[in-house]
Amino acid sequence: xxxxxxxxxxLLRDYRKTTFQSIQRPCFLxxxxxxxxxxxxxxxxxxxxLPLPTTCPTYSSTIIIVTVLTRFCLLPVAIWGKKRAWxxxxxxxxxxxxxxxxxxxxxxxxxxxxGIRGDKKQIQAIHGERSTALLTxxxxxxxxxxxxxxxxxILVPTLSQLPVFVxxxxxxxxxxxxxxxxxxxxxxxxxxxxxxxxxxxxxxxxGMITMANVESSNWVxxxxxxxxxxxxxxxNAKRIAEGGKxxxxxxxxxxxxxxxxxxxxxxxxAVMPGSVTLYWVTSAVFGLFQTWGMxxxxxxxxxxxxxxxxxxRKSATSARR
Numbered sequence: 001x002x003x004x005x006x007x008x009x010x011l012l013r014d015y016r017k018t019t020f021q022s023i024q025r026p027c028f029l030x031x032x033x034x035x036x037x038x039x040x041x042x043x044x045x046x047x048x049x050l051p052l053p054t055t056c057p058t059y060s061s062t063i064i065i066v067t068v069l070t071r072f073c074l075l076p077v078a079i080w081g082k083k084r085a086w087x088x089x090x091x092x093x094x095x096x097x098x099x100x101x102x103x104x105x106x107x108x109x110x111x112x113x114x115g116i117r118g119d120k121k122q123i124q125a126i127h128g129e130r131s132t133a134l135l136t137x138x139x140x141x142x143x144x145x146x147x148x149x150x151x152x153x154i155l156v157p158t159l160s161q162l163p164v165f166v167x168x169x170x171x172x173x174x175x176x177x178x179x180x181x182x183x184x185x186x187x188x189x190x191x192x193x194x195x196x197x198x199x200x201x202x203x204x205x206x207g208m209i210t211m212a213n214v215e216s217s218n219w220v221x222x223x224x225x226x227x228x229x230x231x232x233x234x235x236n237a238k239r240i241a242e243g244g245k246x247x248x249x250x251x252x253x254x255x256x257x258x259x260x261x262x263x264x265x266x267x268x269x270a271v272m273p274g275s276v277t278l279y280w281v282t283s284a285v286f287g288l289f290q291t292w293g294m295x296x297x298x299x300x301x302x303x304x305x306x307x308x309x310x311x312x313r314k315s316a317t318s319a320r321r
Contacts, residue, residue: 036167036170036171036174037174039167039171040171040174040175043062043066043171043172043175044175044181046062046066047059047061047062050062050065057185057186057187058185059181059182059185059193059275060185060187060193060275060278063172063275063278063279063282064278064282066168067168067279067282067283067286068282068286070164070168071161071283071286071287071290074160074161074164075290077156077157077160078157078290078294079294080156080157081153081154081156081157082294082297082298084147084148084149084152084153085148085150085153086298086301087146087147087148088143088146088148088150088153091142091146091148092139092142092143092146092148095138095142096135096138096139096142099135099138100135103131103134103135103138104127104131106134107127107130107131107134108127110130111123111126111127111130165283168279169272169276169279169280172273172275172276172279173272173273173275173276175275176193176194176195176273176274176275176276177194178194180194182194182273182274182275187274187278188201188202189201189202190202190274190277190278191274192274193273193274193275193278194273194274194275195273195274196269196270196271196272196273196274196277197269197270197274197277200270202269202274202277202278202281203265203266203267203269203270203277204266205281206265206266206269206277206280206281206284207262207263207265207266207269208262209281209284209285209287209288210258210261210262210265210284211259211262212288213258213284213287213288213291214258214259214262216288216291216292216295265280269281
């Protein structure tokens with residue numbers, strides 16, 4: 001239930017007196033405990049100090065506000081990763097496509113000069129292996145030249161959220177240990193912020209939002225992108241069938257991991273305190289809107305490029321005439 005500010009302050013004083021007792025522990029554990037304690041007390045002070053309407057639950061509203069603010073602070077890292085991915089589309093892929101015919105012809109001439117003989121399948125296998133090695137080297141050089149390695153572009157925005165996520169979860173979990181002022185507040189399907197959701201509603205919503213975040217990129221793919229992805233999948237399947245090594249696709253690996261995560265988050269959220277579950281759901285909702293915003297931005301960028309390309313070709317034709 002909702003409590004008045006005076007009651008919240010009284011509960012906060014009792015919590016500070018009874019929860020953080022002096023215990024002899026190793027130095028590094030005491031330092032970590034002091035850090036979590038300081039953050040927890042700061043959060044409780046902030047919750048009491050915020051000028052929220054009396055109809056708003058104090059601690060739940062503060063969890064939502066702090067989560068949104070911290071995610072906004074990390075937004076520039078996500079934009080940085082997105083721009084690096086765009087450089088792959090705009091520079092690396094076109095340069096690779098332009099270089100392919102010359103590389104294929106060069107490998108074929110080299111094989112003829114070396115007098116390599118064999119049946120058609122053997123010649124194709126040797127040609128494909130050598131061409132793939134040259135294209136891989138060129139791709140690495142282009143990544144380095146344009147500073148847009150795909151692994152860094154994917155991992156850095158994701159890993160930048162990890163410290164904030166872990167620390168925030170630890171703080172809220174510590175604040176949920178009885179006696180705690182979280183016991184006095186309910187929110188949505190949570191009877192208290194200190195106990196798990198008895199209806200499993202928020203954990204299930206969390207899993208659905210995480211899954212939607214993973215699959216949302218497929219909803220805005222253009223026909224050309226779907227065709228290119230299909231060609232990559234077919235080439236990869238053919239290479240595996242012929243006994244070759246599959247091409248590693250970081251985006252697919254990340255999506256597979258996130259699909260498993262969406263199921264795991266339901267399980268973990270089912271046993272976590274309501275305050276932690278609320279934090280996870282809020283962060284997931286922000287992440288979903290962030291993904292939609294990035295996808296919309298990407299779609300607008302592609303539309304502008306499609307508009308500019310015909311104009312550019314038209315101008316070039318006029319100039320030649």
